[in-house]
Amino acid sequence: MNEVLEYFQKIITTPFAKDITVYGYEFNYQHHLITSPIFYLFDELNIIENIAPLSNENRDGRIREKKYIVIHDTGDTTSYRDAKYWSNVVKTEDYENKPYKASFQYVVSNKGIYHNIPDDEIAYHAGDSTKYDYALYDTGILAAPKMDIDIKDGYYYINNQNTMIKAPSADKILTKKDFNDNGILVVIKNGTYHIGETYFNETYQKIANRGGNNNGIGIEMCINEGENIYLNYQILAKLCAQLMDQNHLEIKDILPHHYFSGKDCPMTMRKNQLWEHFLKLVEVEYQVLTLKKAGYIITLEPISTNITKQGLLKDLNSEIRFIIKTKKDNVIDSYEYHIKNTSC
């Protein structure tokens, strides 16, 4: 068994179904989501170029180093306003005959991924302004096995030591309880803790991180009624893996819009506790991409009828059986995988 087949054997897991609420700004709906046992989508990315002209006000044009991938959902459950629709909203700066000022690099759907703004440019999606770039401030505090960050007397404290770095201020006294759910940026560099650029977002009453608009690649995912939401998670994960590879990013650099503003976005993924699951999909996509770059061609052949060639599961009612085939340097290898029925 080669490294690819071994890898799949290690990660293949019992799938589950979950009835989720999909949250829209006009209406919510119920959706039956079935996860993948493989966490990998056996398909190619379908990216449709629909770049907004430089004359657009929502196309900034300034180039920045990308440090993040910023995940959103459109919040739009109405079926006709799909990826193509939203891509054209950005391109024409028109939403239902009203001016549209926002922009994002990509919008992901079952029907393809639309590309609106070049990856290396600033776009207007994260709500953290474009005045501040990604930055790190050295606290001088030596890194320890555990890190705890808080605010005391207006300064950030790490492991009970004053960092001498001012925390944002507000009308109320701010503490760690006011951090957004994903925390604030602290990295270890040359043995000491460094803190990122933070601010207090008045709208959402949260301390959030800068660098979303400037240093993020903004991706909207569609949640329209009729879309296969889990398939969108898988396509999004595959796109993230490609962008990680192209921009030398890591899993920790994939963050929800919430991290940059405190907004509850991507709301459906967050409210249904699927963010961590999504990050696992990205991790597997990234590992398999690395294996493909090493020369492997990897395909799936269904044996049972409840799984597709893409690796999508139709139901959980019976045993799942499929073959994964690899080809590298004209050597063909394969392995048959069985997953027992779990719903009985």
Ligand SMILES: [Zn+2]
């Ligand atoms: Zn968002």
